[in-house]
Amino acid sequence: MKIPRLLLFVILVAISYFIFKAPGIFLKQPIPSSLIVMYMFFAVVTILLWMTSTEEGMQGLVGPIKAMIEDPSKKTLRNIVFLIVPLLAGGITYMQLRPTYEAPVELRSIHPAPPSTVKVFGKTFNLMTLENPYRKVEKEDPAKFAQLVKEGGEVYFKNCFYCHGDKLDGRGHYAHGFNPLPANFTDIGTIAQLQESFLFWRIATGGPGLPKEGAPWISAMPIWENFLTEDEVWKVILFLYNYTGYVPRSWAK
């Protein structure tokens, strides 16, 4: 069975449109409509080039259209098509021109580059060499380490879980009121990719300590230096890695 060329053309265009729309439908990450228009332009041109590369293909595509216009027996079909096409053109133009009032897009860097040093707890820390002072206990004294992790957990559940969640998934009971959403520690893209010194910096200086590319004006992360001790910050970092099972990135290698 041979598919009529005109129908094939329509099907191919529809498939390309669906492919461009799919990320929006399935992943909730839509491609901007202006980009889709551009992609579709290239897709249609490519399909046309391919389909009209032979004389026969050209005939298959243009033939039915020509017949529709010229064949008196297809008058009704012609009238319908001739009515629909201008309406469609007008409709698409209106959709393009119609003003929309969606919120402006705000881009921010989720893990902005840390500064080389940070001044907190009355001291200057070199973030390039800083390590968690408790990390070595993990091997030296597992029982003591478990206790430190538990203490870190208590810090977490007294201070952090409202936003970052019971499950450390960034879905705490107040998370829905914030934009950006709190970090999801169980996501492979957060603490698993970071050094402990990065977490120390992010916790101690909070949202206002972010560089501009991190949009500090909307981060709800408190300046924890004002609430926690240096010790508590290191312990809560131990807890985050222990609970999620991730390993912090190290300096060496």
Next chain:
Amino acid sequence: MKRKLLLPVVLSLIISAQAIAAQGNKENGKAIYDKKCWWCHGEKGGGDGPAAKFLNPPPRDFTAGWYKFKTTPFDEITPADADIFRMISGGMNHVSIWRGMSGTSMPNWGDVLKEQERLDLVAYIKSLSGLEQPQKPSIDYKNQVKSSKESIEKGKEIFKKMCTECHGEEGKGDGTKKLKDDLGFRTWPRNFTKPWTFRVNNDPKEIYTRISNGIPGTQMPSFADPSSKKTLSDEERWHVANYVASLGNDVKKAKDDTVLKAIRLIGELPDKIDDPKWNEAEPTSFWFIPQIIAKERFFTPSLDSITARAFYNDKEISILLEWDDRTKSIPGDEKAKEIAEGDMLEDSVAVQFPVIIPEEMEKPYFGMGDSAKPVNIWQWRSGKKDSPESVKLMNANGFQKIEQRDVAKAGLKATGVYNNGTWRVVMKRALSTEEKDKDTQFVEGKYTPIAFAAWDGSNGESGSKHVMTTWYWLLLKPATSKSTYIIPLIVALIVFGGELLLVRASRK
């Protein structure tokens, strides 16, 4: 023959489901509990974990052995295993991204714990108070009265007589009675106009279950208990459930749209709060969260969302703010004091704008601005017994650097009315003012950051203890220009003309 078979099959299915539930392994459950649950519920299940004192409502005390949201009847204290299993699994409510029990900090564990693990937890939790299987089966819904206009009307009549003392005239939980649970914690009746805040959900069956079984440990009684003065027939309970389920008002639920659109009016803006004109403005709702960022942090809010509408003309902008507050707080008023928690303060609401509307992304810090970028704050206060409502105008560079400004000079006005559990406040100001470097200057078509805050004076809220929002947007929506309609028309005509030419050409 077939029909006879069906009943035993269904029964055996139910029994096997219960048998599965009973198969939870206590020891496995304890291991999970010790990793994930004790932080709130306590090492021994006493509801006294490290997080407990920051939570309202408090985490369940498993040693007490009573559970609020159970399906077993009023005279059966033991919940069904499935009831506990359901609370652990969650996923029943939809407050934005929260899938746990609404209005609590209990998340949905269904996404990280396997079914068997949750069953193990049920077994362990029950063992903490020595609970066995319930003697009586869960209530059934075989006589359910389907919701209809008549049923809702009948339910409303019963509600007016029996329920308003605690639940309020319009069911917003703004009753006149101070409620406490058996452990002495303050409890608040649900606001029925916000069904997404129901602990379970607002399916009439769930509501019927609460009415029939009561909520153990609280002052919500069973209306099925024949020994109570408040007994309702089975049918009456369904009517009330249908009425309660009908009260939901989706407008109050915050959606994905973060833009409050001010509608352009020709002529005067509505002056009165109850002007029906306000219905023509587009409502946009936003979630409130307590101020948990700066000292002193606040963890026990009573307000959860705010709905805003706005109009503007060529001179002024007017914003209507509506939020449900169970208590009208008038310091000095004896009746208001009866229901307040601790010292009573004024109710209040505020909106915040950047003084300079940013052209790029960078805004002032959302919590009262920062040293480089000040914010404009308009605050309305409900007034005390001897003093009327008031308006404040502040410029802030962070919460420690606040300048009080002259309200009259800036031309800021605000007035509010409380009715049946809802505050409505209108704020009005000229689009542009004389002090252009101190007041936000509103411009048509420009996206202006806006944030909200509110205080419930009966909940001990004042100063840094309040609820707030992050930055959202206010847009003075321009009237749609005529070309938006004319250009598509011209395009359609041109295409049609092209078609005619094509036909003519083909005929030659």
